[in-house]
Amino acid sequence: MDFLSNTVVLSRMQFALTAIFHMLWPVLTTGLGIYLVIIEGLWLKTKNKDYYHHARFWVKLYVLNFGIGVASGIPMGFQFGTNWAPLSEAIGNFFGSIIGFEASWAFMLEAAFLGIMVFGWERVNPIIHYIATILVAIGANLSTFWILTANSWLQTPAGVELVEGKYEVIDYVAAVFNPFMINSVMHMVLATLETSLFVIGGISAWYMFKQRHTEFFSKSFKIVLVVAIAVAPLQIYVGHLSGEQVQEYQPTKLAAMEAQWETIPAGQSADWSVLAIPNEKAERNDWELKIPQALGYILELKPTLSKPVLGLKEWTPEQRPHLLGLIYYAFRTMVAIGFFLAGLMLVTIFEWMRGKLSPDIIAQQRWLLGGWIFAAPLGYIAIESGWIVRCVGRQPWTVYNTIRTSDAAANLPPGNVLTTLIFFAVTYTLLLFAAFYFGRRIILKGPNLELPLPGETTPILGVNPGQFKPDQRPTEAQQ
Structure with a gap:
């Protein structure tokens, strides 16, 4: 229990808790925002009322995730001024501006137009409403851009000069477009979109599995499937590019990812460790299952390496990551x-090509629908795992090879940090239960398919009710 008296360890635990919990919510709003743009665009193009009802249904989950994301994200910013004040003082000239851009350019844009997207259906012209939806999606994805830019700079700092313990920006463009930035942003955008697709697909599969609104949810199921055709394989490719960058810029992280203790020289083949039990004290793996020559194919798409893979023993224990398992x-x-x-x-x-996804028989594909239901939470697990690799693998550095984590933390009383850590744990647990409770209510209630189209009951600016076909207008009973 020595960690209870270690301020650095407690501050790291607190930041890990807030980051892991907060990450759950922007993931869905980022990808779901893109999906809402697609679905509302289909409604405007086809005037098919199902697409309108889809937009009204899925936006409820968007708002739920947005609200909890805001509540859980605020403490993260404050920690830079409390638990990590020395770090903020050193990197604030650049890092602070990027976080400010995220708040002013991205979050404010998303928040400003969210009200129109949620409540403006009967109040503004459909085109204006669609523009608001697009701007909300842009704002959500701009957050990803700025956050990943800031984090990538911590991984591969560029465009700055260290002067008397503080970084001064000498090339802002080089700092923004640091070596990790482009692939990191692409990897995260694709990750949020892929996760959202499989969440939407998983929820749609659940309805069809239960034989509720089968025809309705077969539409959303097929839409996400079409988008996933491009996103899923592209994500694997971008992940490969990110691995290549880790090999070049953070060899200690690659060695930790592979539990590789000994250096593999260039020109040799490299086996890939599928499973292992790393032993940090003995500096070896107690047990290991390998695939011959596979690491060469993974890193360079060929059996032999053109450049060496450095082993963990190349660095002293103080200069390499821990928590290898x-x-x-x-x-x-x-x-x-x-x-x-x-x-x-x-x-x-x-x-689908075999004709098994038609609305009248898709409910019979229970094994397939079950697979999608099972896959719904997997994207979250993958994203959290990726951030663990990204940040824990960067240790013992906060700014890679420049500022050690032990020097970045504020000198606070351990008891104070432990108190706030417990407070956050309790608060986030309550927020998690609230999210599950309200999310479950939304899903169990399902879509309101009797909801009239905009302009049918209340005329709005620029909308002529006569533009809708008779079968798209509500009946007298619905009115």
Whole structure:
């Protein structure tokens, strides 16, 4: 229990708790925002009322995730001024501006137009409403851009100069477009979109599994499937590019990801460790299952290496990551889920080509629908695992190879940090239960298919009720 008296460890635990919990909510709003743009665009194009009802249904889950994401995200910003004040003082000239951009450019844009997207259906012109939905989606994804830019700079700092313990920006463009930035942003955007697709697909599969609104949810199921055809394999490819960057810029992290103790010289083949039991004290793996030559194919798409893979023994214990088992298996969890989702997508496409996804028989494909229901939470696990690899694997550095984590933490009384850690744990547990409770209510209630289209009951600016076909207008009983 020595960690209870260690301020640095407690501050790391607190930031990990807030980050892991907060990450659950923007993931869905980022990808679901794109889906809402697609579904509302289909409604405007086709005037099919099902697409309108889809937009009204899925936006409820968007608002729920947005609200909890805001509540859980605020403490993260404050921690930079409390638990990590020395770090903020050192990197604030650049890092602070990027976090400010996220708040002013992204979050404010999303929040400003969210009200129109949620409550403006009967109050504004449909085109204006669609523009609001697009701006909400842009704001949500801009948050991803700025947050990943800031974190990528911590991984590969660029465009700055250290002057008397503080970073001064000498090339802002180089700092923003640091070596990790582009692939990191792409990897995260695809991850949020893929996770959202399989959440939407999983919920749609659940309705069809229960034979509720089968025809209605077969539409959303097929829409996410079409998008997943591009997203799932592209995510695997971008993940490969990210791995190449880790090999080049953070060799200690790669060694930790692979539990590789000995250096593999260039020109040799490299086996890939599928499973292992890393032993940090003995500096070896107690047990290991390997695939011959596979690491060369993973890193360079060929059996022999053109550049060496450095082993952990190249660095002293103080200069390399710890918690190797966590890093090692978090990486494998992320990869396994990525391939599972891509495989599920391919199997579903095959069933679609066989005509098994038509609304009248799709409910009979219970094994397939069950697979999608099972896959719904897997994207979250993959994303959290990826962030564990990204941040724990960066240790012992907060700014890679420049500022050690032990020097970045504020000198606070351990008891104070432990108190706030417990407070956050309790608060976030309550928020999690609230999210499950209200999310369950939304899903169990289902969509309101009797909801009239905008302009049918209350004329709104720029909308002529006569533009809708007779079968798209409400009956007298519905009115």
